[in-house]
Structures are given as C-alpha cells and as structure tokens.
Amino acid sequence: MxxxxxxxxxxxxxxxxxxxxxxxxxxxxxxxxxxxxxxxxxxxxxxxxxxxxxxxxxxxxxxxxxxxxxxxxxxxxxxxxxxxxxxxxxxxxxxxxxxxxxxxxxxxxxxxxxxxxxxxxxxxxxxxxxxxxxxxxxxxxxxxxxxxxxxxxxxxxxxxxxxxxxxxxxxxxxxxxxxxxxxxxxxxxxxxxxxxxxxxxxxxEGALAPAVEVSEVEVVHHDVVNPFGTSSATVRYTLTNTGNARVVPAESVVVTGPFGWAATTAGDGELPELLPGSALEREVVVTGVRPLGRADATVDVAATAVGIGGGATASDDGAGQAWAVPWAALALLGLVLLAALRGPALLAALRRRAARAASGGGRAAGSATSAAVPKSSAAGSAPEAGAAAQDPAPLTAAQLEEALERARAEGRAQALAERGGGEPEG
Missing domain, CATH: 2.60.40.10 (Immunoglobulins)
Structure with a gap:
C-alpha cells in the first residue's frame, strides 16, 4: 500500500x-x-x-x-x-x-x-x-x-x-x-x-516498527425522551503514532450495555495517514445505543505501514465507560407502580365519596316529604313536633301557649286513663 x-x-x-x-x-x-x-x-x-x-x-x-x-x-x-x-x-x-x-x-x-x-x-x-x-x-x-x-x-x-x-x-x-x-x-x-x-x-534503512497507541477514551451518553427508543453516545479518544513508520489506521468503535448486551458498532473505517510522532483526536458518534444503565465503549485500531516497502501492521485498543440511565423509562415505570399500589385505595375513596353524595340527596328528599304531610290528630303531633324541630323558624307567643295547653290536656287524659284502669270491677 x-x-x-x-x-x-x-x-x-x-x-x-x-x-x-x-x-x-x-x-x-x-x-x-x-x-x-x-x-x-x-x-x-x-x-x-x-x-x-x-x-x-x-x-x-x-x-x-x-x-x-x-x-x-x-x-x-x-x-x-x-x-x-x-x-x-x-x-x-x-x-x-x-x-x-x-x-x-x-x-x-x-x-x-x-x-x-x-x-x-x-x-x-x-x-x-x-x-x-x-x-x-x-x-x-x-x-x-x-x-x-x-x-x-x-x-x-x-x-x-x-x-x-x-x-x-x-x-x-x-x-x-x-x-x-x-x-x-x-x-x-x-x-x-x-x-x-x-x-x-x-x-x-533499518528495522521498521509501526506502532499506535489508543489513549484518553471518553464516553458521553445522550439521553432520549422516548422511553422505548434508543439513544446515542459520543466516544472521544486520542490516537498516537508511537512507531517509526507512516501508517494508515482503521478504527472500529463498539458501545455495549452491561455484560456486553445490545452491542452497537460505528467508526469511520480508514483514517488519514499518520506520521511518526503525530496524534489524531477522534470523535465518533454511535447511534442505536440501548440505555441499560451503563454504556461501555471499546475502541480498536489496526494500522498498516505505507510507503516504500510498506505492509507491516500494528494495533491497539482502549475502553471507556459512562452511565446510560434510562430516565424516561424509569419515570414511566414509576407511574405504573404508583398506579398499581395506590389504585385500589383511590377507587375505594371515590366509591365512598359517591355513596355519601347519594345518601345526602336521599335525606334531603325525605325532609321535604315530611313537611308536606298535614296535621290530622293528637297522635300525629309527635311527627309534627319533629318536623317543627327541624324548622329553624321561632314560635310566636300564641303558638307556644297553644302547644303548652295541648300538652296539659294530653297529660290529664293520660292520668285519668291510668286511674281508671286500676279500680276493681263492681
């Protein structure tokens, strides 16, 4: 080459x-x-x-x-x-x-x-x-x-x-x-x-020793709003030609989740020619990353010597990590758990509130019906008194005198009845 x-x-x-x-x-x-x-x-x-x-x-x-x-x-x-x-x-x-x-x-x-x-x-x-x-x-x-x-x-x-x-x-x-x-x-x-x-x-003339070094690997994870979508990560690193030959490097960048799950590969393949002693600062954006809590990046570089008598190769690799927390998915999961734990209690509270509202409506209807019944006898005075007790309007002096007279009459009648019932038959 x-x-x-x-x-x-x-x-x-x-x-x-x-x-x-x-x-x-x-x-x-x-x-x-x-x-x-x-x-x-x-x-x-x-x-x-x-x-x-x-x-x-x-x-x-x-x-x-x-x-x-x-x-x-x-x-x-x-x-x-x-x-x-x-x-x-x-x-x-x-x-x-x-x-x-x-x-x-x-x-x-x-x-x-x-x-x-x-x-x-x-x-x-x-x-x-x-x-x-x-x-x-x-x-x-x-x-x-x-x-x-x-x-x-x-x-x-x-x-x-x-x-x-x-x-x-x-x-x-x-x-x-x-x-x-x-x-x-x-x-x-x-x-x-x-x-x-x-x-x-x-x-x-002399021994040709191509060599490269991957260093300073850094990973930056980019959050995603969609809880079911994939995210991206930016991988930065420095590639240095530490050998004595001109080389053309080729890179491969892989981002995985924990335990190597959901691997995603990116990279530009062949890079520009790198002279001995020089360094490249690389930045690779990897898409399709699954946010599983952590993003592990691995950078692999294989370099081939070029020029007169080229063909010798060298390689190196490096790694970096970053947190890849799925915040959107965690927020959705929290809402689901909250609904599962508090849902029954919330439904019961709603039912109780509906029952109280229905009971209050029935009592109001009963009070209206009692007020509409006319007074017909002394025996019916108790309901009337109950109805009057519910009436917040104050009694006049005549009404009060009339009620007292009625009570005295009822008391005398009751006493006569009790005495009459106690005398022996003649």
Whole structure:
C-alpha cells in the first residue's frame, strides 16, 4: 500500500514578526474559498495547532492573479512523480530537483527552504512555520541560495540535496520543499507569506516498527425522551503514532450495555495517514445505543505501514465507560407502580365519596316529604313536633301557649286513663 501518490502539500504562513496578520487574514478568509486547486496538482493544507491558522491568500488567488506550481523533475529518481520519496541509508547524500513554474503575468521572487512535516490533530498533513527550526528531515535538506526569480510563464529548475546524518534513526522521516512569496499588504505594515510545497519522504534503512497507541477514551451518553427508543453516545479518544513508520489506521468503535448486551458498532473505517510522532483526536458518534444503565465503549485500531516497502501492521485498543440511565423509562415505570399500589385505595375513596353524595340527596328528599304531610290528630303531633324541630323558624307567643295547653290536656287524659284502669270491677 503506497500513499506517496497523494497530492503535494500547500501551506500558507504569515511572515515572522507580523503581529496584526491574523486579523487581516480573517477578513481575507471570508473572501477566498479555501481548498482552491491550482496548476501543478497542488492542494492547500488545513493549518491547525501548533501552526498559525492562515487559510486564505493562496498562491494563485484571483485577487491579484499570482500563481505558480511545483513538480519533481524527471531524472534518475523517476518520471511523472507526484512528490519526492527515497529509500536511504545513514550517511547517504541525495541530489534532486524541483521545477518551479510561474503561471502569472508578473515576475516572482520566491524564497526556497525545507521544513519538517507532521499530521495535525484533525488528520491533515502540515509543515512547520517559517520561523520554527526543523530537527528532522527538514534540517537535512538544502536548496541552493535560498531565493529564486521566475519570469512570467517560465519554469526554473531548483536543485536541492539531502544529507542523511550518520546517526539517523531507522524508519520514515517527512518534510516539505517550500517556495514562499512574501508581500506587503497595501497601506499596512502587515507582511503576507504565501507558501507552496511538495512532500518529501525518506525511509532510513533499518528495522521498521509501526506502532499506535489508543489513549484518553471518553464516553458521553445522550439521553432520549422516548422511553422505548434508543439513544446515542459520543466516544472521544486520542490516537498516537508511537512507531517509526507512516501508517494508515482503521478504527472500529463498539458501545455495549452491561455484560456486553445490545452491542452497537460505528467508526469511520480508514483514517488519514499518520506520521511518526503525530496524534489524531477522534470523535465518533454511535447511534442505536440501548440505555441499560451503563454504556461501555471499546475502541480498536489496526494500522498498516505505507510507503516504500510498506505492509507491516500494528494495533491497539482502549475502553471507556459512562452511565446510560434510562430516565424516561424509569419515570414511566414509576407511574405504573404508583398506579398499581395506590389504585385500589383511590377507587375505594371515590366509591365512598359517591355513596355519601347519594345518601345526602336521599335525606334531603325525605325532609321535604315530611313537611308536606298535614296535621290530622293528637297522635300525629309527635311527627309534627319533629318536623317543627327541624324548622329553624321561632314560635310566636300564641303558638307556644297553644302547644303548652295541648300538652296539659294530653297529660290529664293520660292520668285519668291510668286511674281508671286500676279500680276493681263492681
């Protein structure tokens, strides 16, 4: 598997010491679409930390019609090469040539130098800024006088050499051959540095030992409102190339419940090429997760070495956990249990209330009926008195006198009856 045919690197850096450059470039970024392709097959890189983010003012932007391209020369090292790649030994010296072509109508005065390459945390190949010294392959490369002048529409061969140190470590070393155009922004003290580069890879003879490390695995579970639905989880981790070979990793992320229940798999498969010593920060969203109380994530990465003599593999894995409490399902279950435990008591209370309401209505109807019955005899005076007792209206003096007289008469009659019943028969 050979990744050397990948497109060369295009980077853009501010000149050293330009304090106000970032503010100006932020405005330019809104005007110039990042990723515009140019002649020579070069593409822009995505600059991220630790480089200064400058994604605008590419070589060849339509704002000033400046454009140039880079290609490896056809020589003993090969023809129609997309970039530079060598198999070397400690102490070797390699000579090669980069062809610079001016596609614009103006003469270009370009700086030429080399810089170490690295993979950004987002997976893009980038080069060290102009002001930062290289310590690896970028320090082994020398490009002529350091400046070239290319007339409009012309091409120029720029030779360079690679002096491999005698104590160079085995494995892959990466850099870029860079051409740079520094311009002063109009009516400003800000200098603009436009860079165009080609990748350079050198594999030093010796044991090739690809290795990767999965670390800092973190799981974040996302709750779901539907008590019967599935949720999702975000798995974050860091993948570091700890070996000495360029590798292309492939990832697999699995999220399960307790005891491995309800496993769900996700991942992007093959990831961007990762240079030795570089690290990727990955974030994978896994859907279809069953919230069973806990979400266990397992990250498996298998990496394959690429480039000259590639094919060796390496792998590593990591794990992380998070609570995955099914709050919606628990709330529904609580309501069901509450209904089961309190339901009978609630029904009985409702029945008692209904019975009391019905009984109260019957008593009211009976009182109305008693009040409608007329007085007919002395024997019926007791119900009448009962009815009168229920009547809250006060008695008049005449009514009271009449009631007392009636009571005296009834008492005398009762006494006479008792005496008459006690005398012997004559």
């Amino acid at each position: 050979d990744r050397d045919a990948a497109a060369p690197v295009r980077t853009h850096r501010p000149a050293r010491g330009a304090a106000a450059l970032v503010a100006v470039l932020a405005v330019l970024l809104a005007l110039v679409p990042a990723g515009t392709a140019r002649a020579g097959g070069v593409v822009p890189s995505v600059p991220t930390a630790p480089t200064v983010p400058v994604a605008s003012t590419l070589a060849g932007d339509a704002t000033d019609d400046l454009s140039w391209g880079l290609l490896p020369a056809d020589d003993d090292h090969g023809t129609d090469r997309p970039n530079f790649s060598y198999a070397v030994r400690p102490g070797d010296t390699i000579s090669d040539t980069v062809v610079v072509t001016n596609h614009s109508a103006q003469r270009l005065e370009l700086r030429t130098y080399a810089a170490d390459a690295f993979t950004t945390t987002s997976g893009q190949l980038d080069l060290l800024p102009a002001g930062e010294g290289s310590t690896d392959l970028g320090a082994w490369i020398t490009l002529g006088s350091g400046t070239v002048t290319v007339d409009p529409g012309q091409s120029l061969d720029v030779p360079f050499t690679i002096a491999v140190p005698a104590d160079a470590l085995p494995g892959d070393h990466s850099a870029g051959v860079i051409t740079s155009l520094v311009q002063q922004a109009s009516a400003s003290t800000v200098a603009l540095d436009r860079r165009l580069a080609l990748r350079v890879h050198a594999r030093v």
